[in-house]
Amino acid sequence: MGALCSVLPDLDVLGFRLGIHYEDPLGHRGFSHSLLFAALLATFLVTVVFRRGVPMLSRSALFAFFFLATASHGFLDAMTDGGLGVAFFSPFSNTRYFLPWRPVQVSPIGLSRFFTARALAVLWSEFLWIWIPAAILAVGARIIRRPTRTAVA
Numbered sequence: 001m002g003a004l005c006s007v008l009p010d011l012d013v014l015g016f017r018l019g020i021h022y023e024d025p026l027g028h029r030g031f032s033h034s035l036l037f038a039a040l041l042a043t044f045l046v047t048v049v050f051r052r053g054v055p056m057l058s059r060s061a062l063f064a065f066f067f068l069a070t071a072s073h074g075f076l077d078a079m080t081d082g083g084l085g086v087a088f089f090s091p092f093s094n095t096r097y098f099l100p101w102r103p104v105q106v107s108p109i110g111l112s113r114f115f116t117a118r119a120l121a122v123l124w125s126e127f128l129w130i131w132i133p134a135a136i137l138a139v140g141a142r143i144i145r146r147p148t149r150t151a152v153a
Helices: 002-018 035-049 059-077 117-145
Strands: none
Touching: 002 035, 002 059, 035 059
């Protein structure tokens, strides 16, 4: 479910077929990439989909997980070198933002454009700047959380 939350914001590209422009509040990297959207989705998942909870995980921890999984999409998009930025504060403001550090190459929109030489460069960029650091973080967290063995007397 966390992986689904992390890609769900990009469903806004379907708006292109409905005549919604990129820069519109419901356009690409608009409301679906906002912090409010991440909070609403996390709230829905915790109260409706996981209303019985998850063993060994508090509701607030579950909310935080889904919120961060969804919000991470916008922050990673704000690290790309293209587009119009991310409307983090939509619907209150449609101002688009980028982070000061933008090492990730912007991905082409559309499936047909994704199978090109340029798309391979984008995948390499994402591997280098997103997947490797995420893997290091995950391994580090796993090492830190590993229970220590106690000596038997």
